[in-house]
Amino acid sequence: MYRLIQAGQLAHKALLQPLLERGLEPGDDAVLFELGRSGKTETDLAHELGATPESLAPRLARLAERELITRQAVGPELAPGVALTERGTRIRNHLADHWAQLEEALLGELKPKHRDRLTDTLKRFVDLLRL
Template sequence: MSKPSPSSVLYRLIAAGQLAHKALLVPLKERGLEPGDDAVLFEMGRSGTTEEALAAELGLPLDMLTPRLSRLIDRGLIDRRAVGPELTPGVALTERGIRIRNSLADHWAQLEEALLGELKPKHRKRFGKILARFTDLLQF
């Protein structure tokens, strides 16, 4: 059995994934945010949502999400307000939260463009499908 080679595609995929993960954490740390805060900001959208719906979308128990929401409220990124046509108690992004979410999304898009920029749209789509199939195979 041969040892894994640094020139193998899988080795490079692992290295790229680790470096991309680190690169995505940089703007979070610069803003005093924690890993996972970006997922909350991305999921909330402009109109807000209930805490229960947000927890379900993120796949987190509400008791794990609540402290994160409290911290984001204290930082002025989200606030509690009535949401939806029923005016249900919920949470929504503040203007500052929207600006930070947009900045994080721009950073994400820049990294994705660095990865896929040389590929034509058809090849980008195919590459995405290949990676999705690969990650599905690795799920336990």
């Protein structure tokens, strides 16, 4: 179990590095990745991230100030919406590339069958620990 915790901590550190290099905070990547799927209302984004709109507002304001996201009115009710800017999309893509390279470096020697088994086992760990 110790090795699993150690590997998780080191992987987390490696994933944070490109965020910190760009002056981003942990959790900003979750916003960028979620918005990379499509623009959303602020309420929908908060729900997808497991946050409240009020707790997400300062992060969105900071990301908008850094010109990574844009805020706009969307939908028939003109609810506050957010979407990635071109700069935000570039950073999101860079983060995705970094994650893919790290995954390949860590799992590249495993055959697809073994990768799938590892993924399923780790998912089961997460599900059991959430109880």
